[in-house]
Amino acid sequence: MNLYTLKALSKNYGEGDSLVRALRDVYLEIPHGRFAVVLGASGSGKSTLLNMLGCMDRPTAGQILFGDADITAYSKREMTQFRKTTIGFVFQSYNLLPDLNALENVEFSTEMVGLSPADAERALVQVGLSDRIKHFPGQLSGGEQQRVSIARAIAKQPKVLLCDEPTGALDFETGIMVLEVLKQIHREQGTSILFITHSQEIAKIADIVIRLRSGEIMSVTENERPLEPREVEW
Amino acid sequence: MNKSIFRLIFRKMRHNLPQLIGMTLLVIVGAAFFVTLYTIYLSYDRQANHLFETQGYADVTYYGSFDSDDLAVVAQKEGIRQARGRNVRDIRDGDITLRAVGLTDDINTPYLYEGVLPEDSTQCALLSKHARARGIGLGDILRLEGRRLKVCGLVASPEYVYMVQNERAMMAQPERFGVVFVNESFFEEGYGEIVALGDIGKDVAEDLGVTIGAVKTVMQSDQLNKVLFREDLKQIRTFAYVFPLIFALLIIMIVYVMIKRTISMEGRQIGVYKALGVTDARLLLIYITQSAFMAIVGGILGCVVASLLCDTIIGFFSSMFEVPGLAFTFYPTLWGSVILVCILICSFTAIISVRGVFMPMPAELMRSRMPSGGKQILMERATFLWRRISFNTRYALKSTLRNKGRFVAVLLGMCGSCALLTFALGFFNSAEYTQNSYFDDFVHYDALIELSPMPLEMEHPVEQHLDESSRALVLPAVIREKEYPLFVVQDSFDMLQIDTWRTKDGLIITEYLAQQWKVSEGDSLMIGDTEVRVSGVFKQSFGLSLYTSYDYASEVLSDFKPFYNVIFARDTDVGELKTLSREQGFEYATQEDDKRSFASVMESLNTLIWFMLACAVILGLTVLYTVGLMNLSAREYEYMFMGVMGYPIKSIMSAHIKETVMQLVLALPAGFVLGYGILNVVKTAFSGDSFVLSAAIYPESYVYAGIIVIVMAGLIALVSRFRIVRLDIVEGLKVRSE
Ligand SMILES: Nc1ncnc2c1ncn2[C@@H]1O[C@H](COP(=O)(O)OP(=O)(O)O)[C@@H](O)[C@H]1O
Ligand SMILES: [Mg+2]
Numbered sequence: 023m024n025l026y027t028l029k030a031l032s033k034n035y036g037e038g039d040s041l042v043r044a045l046r047d048v049y050l051e052i053p054h055g056r057f058a059v060v061l062g063a064s065g066s067g068k069s070t071l072l073n074m075l076g077c078m079d080r081p082t083a084g085q086i087l088f089g090d091a092d093i094t095a096y097s098k099r100e101m102t103q104f105r106k107t108t109i110g111f112v113f114q115s116y117n118l119l120p121d122l123n124a125l126e127n128v129e130f131s132t133e134m135v136g137l138s139p140a141d142a143e144r145a146l147v148q149v150g151l152s153d154r155i156k157h158f159p160g161q162l163s164g165g166e167q168q169r170v171s172i173a174r175a176i177a178k179q180p181k182v183l184l185c186d187e188p189t190g191a192l193d194f195e196t197g198i199m200v201l202e203v204l205k206q207i208h209r210e211q212g213t214s215i216l217f218i219t220h221s222q223e224i225a226k227i228a229d230i231v232i233r234l235r236s237g238e239i240m241s242v243t244e245n246e247r248p249l250e251p252r253e254v255e256w
Numbered sequence: 257m258n259k260s261i262f263r264l265i266f267r268k269m270r271h272n273l274p275q276l277i278g279m280t281l282l283v284i285v286g287a288a289f290f291v292t293l294y295t296i297y298l299s300y301d302r303q304a305n306h307l308f309e310t311q312g313y314a315d316v317t318y319y320g321s322f323d324s325d326d327l328a329v330v331a332q333k334e335g336i337r338q339a340r341g342r343n344v345r346d347i348r349d350g351d352i353t354l355r356a357v358g359l360t361d362d363i364n365t366p367y368l369y370e371g372v373l374p375e376d377s378t379q380c381a382l383l384s385k386h387a388r389a390r391g392i393g394l395g396d397i398l399r400l401e402g403r404r405l406k407v408c409g410l411v412a413s414p415e416y417v418y419m420v421q422n423e424r425a426m427m428a429q430p431e432r433f434g435v436v437f438v439n440e441s442f443f444e445e446g447y448g449e450i451v452a453l454g455d456i457g458k459d460v461a462e463d464l465g466v467t468i469g470a471v472k473t474v475m476q477s478d479q480l481n482k483v484l485f486r487e488d489l490k491q492i493r494t495f496a497y498v499f500p501l502i503f504a505l506l507i508i509m510i511v512y513v514m515i516k517r518t519i520s521m522e523g524r525q526i527g528v529y530k531a532l533g534v535t536d537a538r539l540l541l542i543y544i545t546q547s548a549f550m551a552i553v554g555g556i557l558g559c560v561v562a563s564l565l566c567d568t569i570i571g572f573f574s575s576m577f578e579v580p581g582l583a584f585t586f587y588p589t590l591w592g593s594v595i596l597v598c599i600l601i602c603s604f605t606a607i608i609s610v611r612g613v614f615m616p617m618p619a620e621l622m623r624s625r626m627p628s629g630g631k632q633i634l635m636e637r638a639t640f641l642w643r644r645i646s647f648n649t650r651y652a653l654k655s656t657l658r659n660k661g662r663f664v665a666v667l668l669g670m671c672g673s674c675a676l677l678t679f680a681l682g683f684f685n686s687a688e689y690t691q692n693s694y695f696d697d698f699v700h701y702d703a704l705i706e707l708s709p710m711p712l713e714m715e716h717p718v719e720q721h722l723d724e725s726s727r728a729l730v731l732p733a734v735i736r737e738k739e740y741p742l743f744v745v746q747d748s749f750d751m752l753q754i755d756t757w758r759t760k761d762g763l764i765i766t767e768y769l770a771q772q773w774k775v776s777e778g779d780s781l782m783i784g785d786t787e788v789r790v791s792g793v794f795k796q797s798f799g800l801s802l803y804t805s806y807d808y809a810s811e812v813l814s815d816f817k818p819f820y821n822v823i824f825a826r827d828t829d830v831g832e833l834k835t836l837s838r839e840q841g842f843e844y845a846t847q848e849d850d851k852r853s854f855a856s857v858m859e860s861l862n863t864l865i866w867f868m869l870a871c872a873v874i875l876g877l878t879v880l881y882t883v884g885l886m887n888l889s890a891r892e893y894e895y896m897f898m899g900v901m902g903y904p905i906k907s908i909m910s911a912h913i914k915e916t917v918m919q920l921v922l923a924l925p926a927g928f929v930l931g932y933g934i935l936n937v938v939k940t941a942f943s944g945d946s947f948v949l950s951a952a953i954y955p956e957s958y959v960y961a962g963i964i965v966i967v968m969a970g971l972i973a974l975v976s977r978f979r980i981v982r983l984d985i986v987e988g989l990k991v992r993s994e
Contacts, residue, residue: 069619078531079619099535105618106533117528117622121267122260130260131532174532 023089025182025214026052026075031084033070033237044070046237048084052230057208057215057248059225062234068218069186071234075216076109076184077101106134110175110213112185116167118159124170125155128177135178145177146170149203165196169203176207183207183215189224194255201227201251223254261538265545272518276546278882279510280554283602285874286503287558287594289867292565293496296573297489298587303579304417304485308476312338312363313414314451316461317479318470322447326468333464336454338362341447342440346843347400348834353421353433356380356400358440363451366411366437367580370394373409377441381409383416385578386434398436411437412580418484423741425845425853426480427576432852458737472732478739488577495864498938499676499871506672506879508605511547513665515609517886519543526613527621536614544606551602555595569867575859649914665883667923670965673876674927677961679934680868682953686935687858689952694797695851701726701751701824703833706843712806712818718836723827726751727820729809733783733802736773741801742783743822744809751824752803754794759805762791766800768948788812797948798854876965880972888976895980909977916969924962931961 028050035042044067052058060068073079074086077093086094093104105111118127128142146155149169159167168188175183185204189197205227208215217228225231226249233240269276307313318330322341331339342358359365359373359381366373369384371394380398387393387410398405416435421428450468458475465473476482519526529539566584574582613621710716712727719725726749733742742763749756758764763781770776770793779790788804810816825833830846837844895908932953939951 073617073619076531078622079617102530102533102535104533105531111531113622117524117531119264119525119528121264121271126260126263130264133258133260134533 023054024051025054025056025088026050027085027087029085029087031071031074031086032082033067033074033079034082044237045074045081048237048239050232050239050242052214052216052232055212055214056229057205057227058217058230058232059228060216060218060232060234061222061225062220064220066234067237068220068234070237072184072186072216072218075182076111077104078111107178108181110178110180110183112168112172112175112183112188114187114190116159116164116171118167118170118174120159123156123158124151124162124173127159127170128174131174132177137178142173142177145173148176148207149173150199163196165192165199168192168196168200172200172203172207176211176213179211179213181214183213185215185217187218187220189219197224198251198254205251226254227251261541262545265542268542269546269549272546275514275882275885276550278878278885279507279514279547280550280557281878282503282507282510282875282882283551283554283598284558284561285871285878286500286507287555287598288561288565289503289871290496290500291559291562291590291594292569293492294590295562295566295585295587296570296582297492297496298590299570299582299585300492300577300579301489302585303581304577306581307367307412307417307579308414311365311367311414312453313476313482314363315454315476316452316456317474317476318450318452318465318468319448319472319474320468320470322450322468322470323445327447327450329468330450330452330464333454333456333460335456335460336452338454339450339452341450343443343446343448345443345448348837349399350834351432353428354398354400355421355433355435356438356442357435358443359437360440360451363453364413364415366409366413369410369412369580371407371409373411374405374437374439375408377439378404378406379408379439380405381411381437382407383435384410384412385416385419385430389430390434400436400438400442403442405436405438409437412578413437415479415481417577417579418481420480420484421853422845423480425849426484427853427856429852429856430575485577494938498934499868502672502676503875504601506668506875508601509668510665510879510882511602511605512609513662513883514886515543515547515606516612517662519610519613523613523621527618530618530621539613540607540610543610544603547602547606548599551598552595555598558598559591559594572864575856649911662883662887663919666880666887666919667926669876669879669883670919670923670969671927671930673872673879673968674924674961674965675930675934676868676872676875677964678928678931678953678958679938680865680872681957681960682931682935682951683861683865683868683938685954685957686939686949686952687861689954690797690948690950691851691854691858693795693950694854695847698753698796699751699847699850700753701826701847702828703825703830703844703846705823705825705833705837706845707821707823709819709821712820716823717840718833718842719823721828721832721836722823722825724825725828726824728822728824729806729818729820730822735781735783740769743801743803744806745803747805747807749824751826754803755792756803756805758792759803759808760791761808762789763802763804763808764792764794765790765802766796766948767793768796769800769802783813786812786814795950797950800948873964873968876968877971880968881975884972884976888979905977905981908980909973912976913973916973920966920969924965927961927965928958 028048031045031048031050032043033045035044048071060071062068070079074081077096081094084094085092088104088108093101096104118124119130122130124146125139125142128145129139132138132142132145143152143155146152149172151166151169151173154162154166157166159170162170168191172188183204188204189200192200201224204215204217207213219225226245229245229248231241231243231245233242324341327339327341330336340360340363342360343356344358345356347354347356366381368381371381374380380400382392382398387407392398392407394407394410396407398407413435418426419428419430419433420426421433425433450470456464461475462473526539529542563584563586570582570584705718707716709729726746728746728749729744731742731744732739734740745756745759747756747760754764765775765781770790773781775781775790777790777793780787781790782788806818810818830848833844833846836842932951935951935953939949
C-alpha cells in the first residue's frame with residue numbers, strides 16, 4: 023500500500039478574475055519509507071501540494087488517501103488530530119515560538135502526543151544542538167533555528183516528515199548540515215520524507231523526484247543512486 | 257500535562273505586562289468603586305433597619321395635644337401593639353436649637369453608645385453627633401430653660417439618622433441642632449405626641465387620629481428621616497452602577513482591540529499552533545487566560561481596595577447620616593459576583609475577539625500577509641487637497657485611519673474620560689445652579705415665621721416689627737396618598753417668584769409634581785375628595801409645594817376658614833426676630849438657615865464627586881496609556897525603520913501629536929454630550945418629592961474637562977516619546993522575526 027495516493031487533486035485560490043489554479047487534476051502515488059523531493063519553480067504549486075498532504079488546507083476537488091484513509095473527508099477535528107500525531111512539519115521560515123526556548127519549543131510538540139521531556143532532548147541531540155537547548159529563537163542563528171524546527175518535527179516520531187524548502191533561507195554549509203540531519207533521520211528511523219525544493223542539485227539526494235510545473239505533475243522519476251548531501255553543490 | 261501551554265501563556269503575559277497592568281488597574285478601579293458603594297448600600301440598609309427594629313421606631317406618630325384618655329384609645333385600637341405619650345420641645349439658645357424629647361419605653365428608644373439613659377429629671381442623653389460637633393462629653397452639664405441637666409449618655413436615635421430639624425432644614429448642621437433625651441418629668445402634664453407600634457394601615461391610623469383630635473398623623477414611612485433614608489439608599493445604588501458601567505464598556509472595548517491586535521500580529525504563530533495540532537479549545541485557552549487572569553486579579557484587588565476604602569467613605573457620608581454599626585462589612589456574595597462578572601466580561605470579550613482564528617486553515621494563517629494599509633484613503637482621492645498637506649500630516653492621517661480598532665479605542669478612552677469629568681464637574685455646577693436659582697431667583701423673603709393659626713383680619717404683634725411681610729396659611733394637602741404643603745397666599749403675595757395672579761382661579765404646582773402626576777395647566781387634581789383646577793406650573797427646586805389664593809380656597813375647600821399661620825418677612829432684622837420669638841413664643845426660620853442646610857447636603861455629596869473625578873482621571877490615564885502602548889508596540893518597527901532612514905524623532909513625534917489632536921477633536925465634543933447625558937440620567941435619582949436637581953453644566957466645566965483630557969493625552973505623548981527615543985534600532989530590526 024502506498025503512503026499517499028492522490029486522485030484528481032485540484033486546488034484553486036480566489037475566484038473570478040483572480041482565480042489561481044495552484045494544483046490541476048493531480049494523480050500521484052508516493053510509496054512508504056521514501057525520501058521524495060518535489061521539484062518545481064517558484065509558484066508551481068509545491069507548497070500547496072504539501073499543505074494538502076499535511077491536512078493544513080482542504081483541496082478544491084479530488085481525493086488524498088493516506089494508506090487507505092481518505093484524509094480529504096476528515097472533519098476539522100480529525101485533521102487537527104492527524105497533524106498532531108502523524109505529520110512533522112519543517113518550514114522554510116523556521117516558525118519557532120519566540121516565547122519558548124529551544125527545548126521548550128520541542129517539548130511543546132512532544133507533550134501534546136504524550137512523550138516525555140527526555141524525548142525532546144534526545145531529538146535536539148540528534149540534530150546536534152545539545153549545547154544550545156536553553157537558547158531562545160532570537161539567540162540562535164538561522165541554521166540552528168532550522169535544526170530546532172527539525173527536532174520539533176521529529177521528536178514526536180511522525181510517520182511522515184513534510185519539509186517546505188527547509189534550506190531555502192540558509193547558506194550552503196548550513197544547508198548541507200540540515201540536509202544531512204534529514205538524511206540521517208530517514209536512514210535511522212525509516213521516516214518517510216517529502217521535501218520541497220526548487221533546486222535541481224538538491225533534488226539529487228532523493229529517491230524519488232516529482233516534478234511540478236504550473237500545478238501539474240510533469241514527471242515522477244526514481245533516482246538510481248541518490249547522492250549524499252556532501253556530494254551536491256549549488 | 258499542559259505544562260508547555262501554561263509556560264507559553266505565562267511568557268506571553270510577561271511580555272504584555274505593562275498592558276496587562278494597565279487593564280488590571282481599570283478592573284480594580286471599576287470593581288473597587290462598585291464594591292465600595294454597594295457595600296455601603298447593603299450595610300446601611302441593614303444597619304438602619306436593624307436600628308429601626310431594635311429601638312422600636314414608631315410605626316405611627318400623632319401630633320397634637322393629648323391626655324391619657326387619648327393614649328388609652330390609641331393603645332386599645334386593634335392592630336396597635338404599644339402606644340406611648342411624650343412631649344417634644346425645641347429650645348433655642350442663640351444659634352443653637354436643642355430639641356428636648358421625652359423618653360418613652362420600648363418606642364423610639366435611643367441607642368446607647370456610651371453611658372446610661374437618664375434616670376431622673378437631672379440627667380439627659382445627648383445625640384452623639386451633636387455632642388461630638390460641640391465637644392460635649394459624659395458628665396458635662398447642659399442648661400435647658402434654666403434647668404441644669406447632666407449628660408449621662410451619648411446616643412443615636414432611629415428618628416435622627418438624619419438631622420431632620422423640620423421640613424426646610426432636613427439636614428441641620430450638627431453644631432447648631434441637637435436632640436436631648438430627657439425624662440418625661442421634664443415636661444408639664446399631657447402629651448404633644450403619641451407614638452405607637454403596630455400593624456396598622458394608613459387609613460385606619462388617620463381615622464384614629466381624627467378620633468383623638470390629632471393635628472397631624474404621620475406614618476413611619478412618611479417620616480422625613482425615613483424618606484431621606486430611602487432616597488439616599490436609592491442614590492447610592494445608582495452611583496454604584498453608573499461609573500462601573502462606563503468602566504465595563506471601556507474594558508470590553510480595550511480587551512477586544514488588544515486581543516484583535518495580538519491575533520493579527522501573531523497570525524503566523526497561530527498557524528504554527530494549528531500545524532502542530534493544537535486544538536481550538538487550547539488556542540482559546542492561550543488568549544482567554546490572559547484576560548481572565550487580569551479579571552480575577554483586578555476583581556480581587558478591587559474588592560480588597562474597597563475594603564480599605566469603605567470606612568473612609570462611610571466617614572465622609574456620616575455628615576449626611578449616621579447609624580450605629582455602619583462600617584465595612586464583608587459580603588461574600590457581593591465579592592463573588594463582582595469577581596465573577598469581571599471574569600465573565602473579560603472572558604466573553606476575549607472569546608468574541610478570538611473567534612475569528614478558529615475558521616481559517618493553518619496554511620492560510622501561515623502565508624505571510626501584506627501589512628494592511630496599502631489601501632488609499634478617501635482623502636487621497638481628492639488629489640489636489642492631498643498634495644497640499646505635508647508628508648508628515650499625510651502620514652499622520654494615514655496611520656490614524658489604518659488601524660480603526662486602536663483609533664476607536666483611543667477615541668472612546670478620551671471620550672469616556674471626558675464624559676466622566678464633564679459629568680462630575682457638571683454635578684457640582686448643578687448643585688450650585690440649583691441653589692442659586694432657588695435662593696437668588698425664587699426666594700424673595702428673609703425669614704419665615706410660624707404661628708398658631710390666627711384669623712386673617714387680626715394682626716400678629718410681630719408684624720409691627722417687620723418692614724415688609726405677607727401672611728399665608730399652610731395646609732396639608734393629600735394628593736395621591738401623599739401629603740404636600742399647600743400655601744394659601746394673599747393676592748399681593750410676592751415673597752416667592754411665582755405668578756400670584758394665577759392662583760385666583762386654581763392651584764399652581766411645580767414642574768416636577770406636574771410631571772409626576774402627568775397634569776398640565778387647565779387639568780384638574782383631587783385633593784382628598786375635592787376636585788381642584790391646576791392654573792399654572794412653575795419651577796421650584798425644593799420644598800415642593802402648591803400655592804393658591806384665599807378666594808379660590810374658600811370657593812372649593814369645604815369648611816375653609818381664612819386664617820393664617822405663617823408670615824413671610826423681608827428686609828427684617830434677624831437679630832430682633834430672635835428676641836421677639838422668645839417673647840412672643842413663635843418659631844421662625846431664616847433663609848440663611850435653609851441655605852446652610854442645603855449647603856451641608858451638597859457638601860456631603862462633594863466627597864462622592866471627588867471620588868468620581870479621581871476615578872475619571874485614573875480611567876483616562878489608564879485607557880490612554882494602554883492604548884498608547886499598543887500603538888507604540890505595533891509601530892515600533894515602522895518608527896525604527898523611519899529612524900534608519902534618517903527620519904528625525906521630531907517628525908515622528910509631530911506625526912504622533914497630529915494624530916492625537918485629530919482624536920481629541922473628535923472625542924471631546926462627544927465626551928461633553930455623553931457627560932451631559934449621564935448627568936441627566938443621574939439627576940432623576942437625585943430628585944424626589946422634596947428636592948429637584950436641575951442639570952446645568954457651566955462653560956468653564958467643559959473647558960476644565962477638556963483641558964484635563966488634553967493634559968493626559970500630552971502626558972501619554974511624552975511617555976511615548978521617551979520610549980521612541982530609547983528604541984534600539986539594530987536590536988529591534990533583528991529580533992523582529994515575523
Ligand atoms: N492563499 C492563497 N491565495 C491566493 N493565491 C495563492 C494562495 N496560496 C498560493 N497561491 C498561489 O498559488 C500558486 C502556487 O503557490 P505555492 O504553492 O505557494 O507555490 P510554490 O510553493 O511552488 O512556490 C501561486 O501562484 C500562488 O500565488
Ligand atoms: Mg512555496
